Amino acid sequence: MIDVENLKQYQIKRPDRWSLFGDAEDFDNLPVSHKDQIFFLDKTATDFLYEFLKVAKLIATNDNPFSKNNFKTVEHYTQMDNENGLKKWLYNRAIPFKEEVFLLGDDCILTTWKIVVKYAPDLFFSNDTVVFNSTLNWCLFYFHHDHLFFGRDNIYDTSNDQIKMDEINRLKGIYPNMKFPY
Template sequence: MIDFSNIKQFTTPRPDKPSVFGTAAEFDALPETHKAQIWFLDTTAAKFLNEFIDHTCLLSDGGWAPFSYKNYKIIEEFEHAVDLHENIPLLKKWMYSRSIPFSNYVFVLTDSNEQPLLMTWKMAIKYAFDLFISGDTLIFDPTINWAVYNYHEGKLFFAKDNIYDPSGMELYVQELNERKKKYPQFRHPYL
């Protein structure tokens, strides 16, 4: 069974097809110290991460409002126009100022058909241009106490101080189940 403690067991060699790092040859040309901090995750890990995101309500409204104040105390925005190389130092400086330790492992998921990645926060900053140029990108760590979302129209969002409480949804589902018992003709939206 997969979880965050053993997710590194669900990695694959770098793909032969292009990735966010370019062609396979371009990835191979990266410094060994960088490649040692980047893992491509397999389909089992991808399924696990996508289900985790759904169950934790990590993303809420998509695009222009990916995080909800019901889930996070603080949501910061950064308009960056990632497609301009001269903005990359500003973007990296902004990411660095989030005060996340370089050695923290983070997950990177894009809206393209890319494999999800596991890498250190240091590599996420180093390769921010490559990660964000491909489209909508979500970066988070297993604590989900913070998350970064790049919206492809030039906005970056950083949410921190997770306050999501799943018990509210559990109470709602219990109420629906009680209503179903009391009124059998009631159409339960989750059944």
């Protein structure tokens, strides 16, 4: 598991440039209760999460991000122009609204599943974006050609344990202030 509380130390103020939540003014106009659930993370946390995602081999690098059979169940959604349908599809993934998730796209953000569902049409429209929780048991991947993939029930492969441990130990050397699951 990734230590969410540790990563909150790397929170920065909202960028003055465009973000996944629009420009600075758009973000400032969000309800306070929503802004309180959105934590932009700095470069150290961003680099760490991208490296950790790569080490965990949660996604592949082709049109089907879960083609390496990382998950027992993979669902696909393509009706991106139907905002209500998109939100309903995400809601039906049965992730608790209060669950903290990582949102990696143009920005690296720690937020809640509720925010992802609420702002989905704004978050999933241009560049590839990945959403996952600290357990890595599920992953949502938006492929920039209007395809959403949702993988659930991460398959644990013991044959790769030593490789993963070596990679995690390498990351510990690069990011000594981060807390690791092992």
